Structures are given as C-alpha cells and as structure tokens.
Amino acid sequence: MSAPHGKTASPFRQPRAVWAVAFACVISFMGIGLVDPILPALAESLHATPSQVSLLFSSYLIVTAVAMLFVGWFSSRFGAKRTLVIGLAVIVVFAALAGCTGSIDGIVGFRAGWGLGNALFIATSLAVIVASASGGFAGAIILYETALGLGIAVGPLLGGELGAVSWRGPFFGVAVLMAVALVATLVLVPSLPKPKRPTSPLAPLRALRHRGLLTMGIMALLYNWGFFTMLGYAPYPMKLSAHELGLVFTGWGLLVAAFSVFFAPRLQARYGTAPVLYANLLGLGIVMAVIAAGVSTPTVVIVAVIVSGAFIGINNTLTTQAVMLVSPVERPVASSAYGFLRFIGGGLAPYVAGKLADATDLSVPFYLGAATFLLAIPVLASGHGLLRRAEAHTGDGEPVAPALTPVGAPAAPGARPVVVAVGAHDGAAAVVDAAARVARDTGSPLEVVHVEETAVVEEQAVDTESDERARATVTAHLDRLAARGVAASGQILTGVGDHAAAGRALARHAAGVGARAVAVGRSPRGPLAQFADGSFTAALTRAAECTVVLVDADSAPRKLTEDTLSELRDSVV
Structure with missing residues (x-):
C-alpha cells in the first residue's frame, strides 16, 4: 500500500490504452442521460404517449440486466479486450439504427440491442483500465471515475444540444463517438490474459x-x-x-x-x-x-x-x-x-x-x-x-472483507512487531528495508503487510491484483529479508473501499497484534487522487494506537533519535 515519495504521480499520466477505454467510458456513461432531453420531442414527433416513450428505458435496462448474468462467462472465455470490442461495436450499430428508424417501436427495439452492448462494455471496462494502467491502479481508478462523472454530466448537455436540432441527433452522435472509441480500442488496447478458470454462466x-x-x-x-x-x-x-x-x-x-x-x-x-x-x-x-x-x-x-x-x-x-x-x-x-x-x-x-x-x-x-x-x-x-x-x-x-491471509512462517507468539505496509511498486523494497532497520533498533520482529484492495465504482468492482501476485510480492520480501538474517512474517490484507478504508483496516490490525510501530511510505498519488479517494497514511495516522513512521524511500531514512527509540521500546498499546 505504501509507495515511494519520488515525483507525484498524476492520475492522468497513463498509457494510451487507458485513455482509449476512458474515452469510450465517457460515451457509454452518456447513454442513459442522453435521451432525457429528447423524451418530450420524441413523444411529439412520433405521436407517442409518454408511456410508450418510457419503454426506451425499459428495453435498454432489462436487456442489460439479463446480459449481466452472462458477461462474466463470456469475458472469461473470450477475453476482456474482445468482450470490450464486441460491446462497443454493438452499441455503434444499434445507436445508428435507432437514429434511422421512424417509429417509437423501432427505437425501443434498437435500444434493447444497445443495452446488450452496454452490458458487455461496462462489465469489462473497469478491469481493462486497471490492468492497462501504469504506476499503480489508483490513478486509473481516478481516471475511470472522472470519465463516469464527465459522461453523466455531459450526456444530457450533448443530448439537449443535438436534440434541439433533431431527435435523431443524440443517437447518431453516440454512434459516431463510439465508432471513434472502437477504433482506438482496437489499435491501442493490448490483448489481456484470460482467467485461469472460466466463470460459470x-x-x-x-x-x-x-x-x-x-x-x-x-x-x-x-x-x-x-x-x-x-x-x-x-x-x-x-x-x-x-x-x-x-x-x-x-x-x-x-x-x-x-x-x-x-x-x-x-x-x-x-x-x-x-x-x-x-x-x-x-x-x-x-x-x-x-x-x-x-x-x-x-x-x-x-x-x-x-x-x-x-x-x-x-x-x-x-x-x-x-x-x-x-x-x-x-x-x-x-x-x-x-x-x-x-x-x-x-x-x-x-x-x-x-x-x-x-x-x-x-x-x-x-x-x-x-x-x-x-x-x-x-x-x-x-x-x-x-x-x-x-x-x-x-x-x-x-x-467477508477486510480479511488477513498469513504468508510464510507465523510470527512468534507474544511478540510485538513493527508492521510495514507495502504495495506492488518499485519503491516497496526500500520501504521494507527501512522498516527492518526500525525493527532491529527496537529489538522487534518485522511483519510485512501487503494491502490488496478492491476498486469499487458504480455497480462494478474489480480486484486490483490477483491473489497469486499479492502472495508472490510478500514472499519476495520475506525471502530477501531472510537472506539478510532478518526475522519477518507476512500478511495479505484484503480490503473493499477507498485508500482511507484500507488505512483504517491496517490500524485495526496493528492494534490487534500489539504493534510497536507501523511504517509506511509516502504517497505518490498527488493531492487530486488523495482528495478523491482518501489518504491511506492520514487515515492510518488518525486511527493507529501506536507510532506511525513515515519512510521516504528516495533517500536514506533519518536515524531515529534515542528518545524515539526508547519510546518505541517501552511503548504499551
């Protein structure tokens, strides 16, 4: 969970693949609000009642609902990128057909097809963005949430502007923009590995x-x-x-x-x-x-x-x-x-x-x-x-989450460890090494805790890394420490929610094991990302019952003062 200090990582500094999917997300999230401004115009132009026009929502959402049951199976068999591309293509075709038809029944039917494409897209877009992100998943989540917010806010505005020209305008507008997103996804998004085990429908x-x-x-x-x-x-x-x-x-x-x-x-x-x-x-x-x-x-x-x-x-x-x-x-x-x-x-x-x-x-x-x-x-x-x-x-x-999964040999009973929070990033080893020095100076064992979070946005939730990768990350730290003669144990802390929630979960764990101190690295996520989903370190510091040591992985850690060391050695949680 911790990270090197270094340069502040911007959530918008992402590979082109992430930007391609984010653009498609904006257009997809426009889908519902886009038609709201043209509902009265549709009723008037097509001589339909409000109840007939309302079926635009019903057909779209009911098909999306039923399709949600099968998209996990489809994606696990055919891959996330292929599922994403098919979803985009379906939306392009049916949005264009809805703009071409001249009857309310035709629009209702084509909106149903649009709902199928929407289900294929939304079920995989968050996972593709997280998998394609560079420098950690946090920036990708912020970008996804930005795309969501922009789509929700801009959808009605674009629908109103295009609808003022013709009720067909919003449908053709979506078809064109989604076609651009489809081409960008085909060209820029790499193929992603399929799950080892297909999901049952x-x-x-x-x-x-x-x-x-x-x-x-x-x-x-x-x-x-x-x-x-x-x-x-x-x-x-x-x-x-x-x-x-x-x-x-x-x-x-x-x-x-x-x-x-x-x-x-x-x-x-x-x-x-x-x-x-x-x-x-x-x-x-x-x-x-x-x-x-x-x-x-x-x-x-x-x-x-x-x-x-x-x-x-x-x-x-x-x-x-x-x-x-x-x-x-x-x-x-x-x-x-x-x-x-x-x-x-x-x-x-x-x-x-x-x-x-x-x-x-x-x-x-x-x-x-x-x-x-x-x-x-x-x-x-x-x-x-x-x-x-x-x-x-x-x-x-x-x-249920959050849950702790031990990795490696268990800690000695009754020991009061120094807990270090780490994540899968380039500066993690430096953070662990600095925490090992704190543990050595206080005569304490070291516990390496890797925080494995679940990103939750709208109705979608995706694990930011596999259990195997999280276990491998902790094991690599333990092996390196063992080679240097440092006694250490490991844990994987699985959490649901934002960074602040993970910080509070770690504070509870530290209190439960009677930790002398918790060591964390400085956040590279920048003020925008921390404001959006909370600061791990700030939440940990507020909730922790023991000393929190902030480690700067880009420079040698400052030697703890004798007063601080004495306080840590004698601390009672």
Whole structure:
C-alpha cells in the first residue's frame, strides 16, 4: 500500500490504452442521460404517449440486466479486450439504427440491442483500465471515475444540444463517438490474459442464494425503481425545450458525479455505510414526494430533480461497496448478480410508471417511486447485522472483507512487531528495508503487510491484483529479508473501499497484534487522487494506537533519535 515519495504521480499520466477505454467510458456513461432531453420531442414527433416513450428505458435496462448474468462467462472465455470490442461495436450499430428508424417501436427495439452492448462494455471496462494502467491502479481508478462523472454530466448537455436540432441527433452522435472509441480500442488496447478458470454462466444466480448479496440486491432494485421513475418521467412536467432540459440534467449529473467521488467516502468514513444509506434513502423518498406533490409546478420539479443528484451519487457508491462487503463470492460474480437485480428494477419502473400515469395522473408514479425508496430502508435494515459485521471484519465465518491471509512462517507468539505496509511498486523494497532497520533498533520482529484492495465504482468492482501476485510480492520480501538474517512474517490484507478504508483496516490490525510501530511510505498519488479517494497514511495516522513512521524511500531514512527509540521500546498499546 505504501509507495515511494519520488515525483507525484498524476492520475492522468497513463498509457494510451487507458485513455482509449476512458474515452469510450465517457460515451457509454452518456447513454442513459442522453435521451432525457429528447423524451418530450420524441413523444411529439412520433405521436407517442409518454408511456410508450418510457419503454426506451425499459428495453435498454432489462436487456442489460439479463446480459449481466452472462458477461462474466463470456469475458472469461473470450477475453476482456474482445468482450470490450464486441460491446462497443454493438452499441455503434444499434445507436445508428435507432437514429434511422421512424417509429417509437423501432427505437425501443434498437435500444434493447444497445443495452446488450452496454452490458458487455461496462462489465469489462473497469478491469481493462486497471490492468492497462501504469504506476499503480489508483490513478486509473481516478481516471475511470472522472470519465463516469464527465459522461453523466455531459450526456444530457450533448443530448439537449443535438436534440434541439433533431431527435435523431443524440443517437447518431453516440454512434459516431463510439465508432471513434472502437477504433482506438482496437489499435491501442493490448490483448489481456484470460482467467485461469472460466466463470460459470449460472454463478451469478447461485450467488443470490447468499442472504447478504440478495438483501443488498433487493435494496438496489427498489432504489433503482425510484431512480428510473424520476429519470423517465420528470422531463414531462418541467415543460422545457430539449436544450433547457439538457441544462437541468447536466446540473443533476454534476451533483451525481461530485457526491459519488468526493463526498460519499467521507460520509461513509465518519458515520458508517448503513447509517448513511438509511439517511440517503429517506432523503430520496422526501425529494420524490416533493416532485409528486409539485408535479404541476415546473420549478418545483426542476429544483427537486437537480437536488436528487446529490443523494443518487452517494447511493451509487455506497450500495456497491455494501454489496462487496457482505458478498462471500468472487467480485465479478457479485457484480453480475447485483447488476442483474439493479437493472431489473430500473427496467420495470418506467413501464409500470407509464401504465399508472395513463390510468390515473402523473403524480402517482412519483408517489410510488417515493414509496420504493422508503421501502428500501427496512430491506437494508434486515441485513444491517451482516453489513456491520463485515465492516468490523468478523463475518460469522464467511469470507467477508477486510480479511488477513498469513504468508510464510507465523510470527512468534507474544511478540510485538513493527508492521510495514507495502504495495506492488518499485519503491516497496526500500520501504521494507527501512522498516527492518526500525525493527532491529527496537529489538522487534518485522511483519510485512501487503494491502490488496478492491476498486469499487458504480455497480462494478474489480480486484486490483490477483491473489497469486499479492502472495508472490510478500514472499519476495520475506525471502530477501531472510537472506539478510532478518526475522519477518507476512500478511495479505484484503480490503473493499477507498485508500482511507484500507488505512483504517491496517490500524485495526496493528492494534490487534500489539504493534510497536507501523511504517509506511509516502504517497505518490498527488493531492487530486488523495482528495478523491482518501489518504491511506492520514487515515492510518488518525486511527493507529501506536507510532506511525513515515519512510521516504528516495533517500536514506533519518536515524531515529534515542528518545524515539526508547519510546518505541517501552511503548504499551
């Protein structure tokens, strides 16, 4: 986890392959918000009712949901790059066909094909970006989150501008931009190794037998029911032009992106995952009820929709982390199972909302959406214990994260070690060597802890390195230390969440083993990356009950003073 000081690593200093996929991510994330500004224009131009137009969302999301069950199997058999390329090609073809058709039924059908391509793309894009990144995965995650935020924010704006010319414009615009991304991916992204063991196509459905994953999935279904009810029907009572609708949903998208990346991790760290989600779902229910009560007042609807972006950003981030915390199955399988339930809720909601609006009035679908947000609270509460135990790393015997996996010979019982946090980077050996000197000077054994994190963005989660690679990294440190006569043990700390969460997890472990000190290297990630996903060192320092020694791997470590050494030797945790 630690890193050399050196030059600050910019998250935007990445290989061309990462930039190619990031560009495609921007266009892909535009897909949902892109059509919002043209919904009224579609209804008017094609002589369709709002309920008919809402099927644009239903066909897209239901096909995406079903496809999520199989994309893991497809990717494991044909490789991540090939899956990515096929997904992009499908989106190009069906977006262009949607722009060419002259009927609402044709657009609904072609949007279904678009949903298939979207599932293939989103299920592999994060993994490809992490695998192709240079200088560690943290910068790649920031770039992916930036692409997500940009796509969500720019999608409605572009849709409004193109939709002001013609309702066909957004569809053709996506087709052209995705074609550019397809060519860039073919040329710049290298072939990536396939998993050693193909994923079973039935694995996501089997995974839903686990109570924690099923509980979080049902909560996500209810949340997305309310979310896509708003997305599919809020444009009508606003009574705005396509250009004006684009501006409204751009403001909404900016709040989604900002609260997802910057504020959700901080709220989670301060209050815990479940309490934040309870308050957030309640807030969404209130906002949705305001839309329902003020459906005849465009200003009320506009303001409420924009404000909802803050709640949606928080929910998107924390719900996925909650799924990964309680899920006892592999990350890709958990992502597929969760994505299936999540998108099913989003797909059914616009269809049901349309039927209710036709039979009653436009306020009823919004009241139902508010009810689904509120109903998600007791569903989440039914799994509160599972989530709380997962965050406290107990878990009743199930392999929830964070978890510790010993590597090499165990430490001597009763010993109070110096713990050093390391990662798979060029400066790790220097950090370990500096920590070994601290251990020698204090007469303590050394414990090497490698923090293996899971990157969580939207509904996707990907391990940043394989278990084999993490074990090999720790083993290499232990072998080098043993050759120099240094007694050391090793651990792999598997965590879900941001860098700050990993720092807190290490602090808990250090307290559990009675560590004299924890040694870490300086972060190379720069202020932008640390602001976005938290500082490992800052979180560790705040939470640790022992001394934290900051190591500069680019220069010889400063000799500890006799007072400091005496304090470490005599420290009592």
